[in-house]
Amino acid sequence: SFDLVLVDLSETAMALSVTVELDVFAALALLLKPEGIMVKNELYIDEMSNVFDYTVQIKYDSPKICSQIMALGSNRADFFHKLQTDHGVHNYLLDPVDEIQDRFEYMHDYRKNDARAAGKCDSP
DSSP: OEEEEEEOOOHHHHTOBSSSSOBHHHHHHTTEEEEEEEEEESSOHHHHHHHOSEEEEEEEEETTTEEEEEEEEESSOOTTTSOOOOOOOOOSSSOOGGGOSOTTTTEEEEEEOOTTTTTTTOOO
């Protein structure tokens, strides 16, 4: 099990099925620890919110492609209420955590549901 799964697959690959009941997206979600986070580039909040209890979509400016959208999903990490933590990782795009004025600046959409109770996280 992993803390973080980053997904950068084409729409064609994401549309494939692993089994009759399990698509690639749901299979990748099974790689996570219960408190783990999955990140998928592009507009994936609908798919994420079907699999995870907490989902957020962020949008930020990128010097190479103007702007980028990423969807994050987790069954334990509530992105809206959990305080940000500085993990000491150097980056080029975002301000250090202690300098952020508005922690919701990049949030575009947020969803909370109970995907686990709906049986969306069960292994086949």
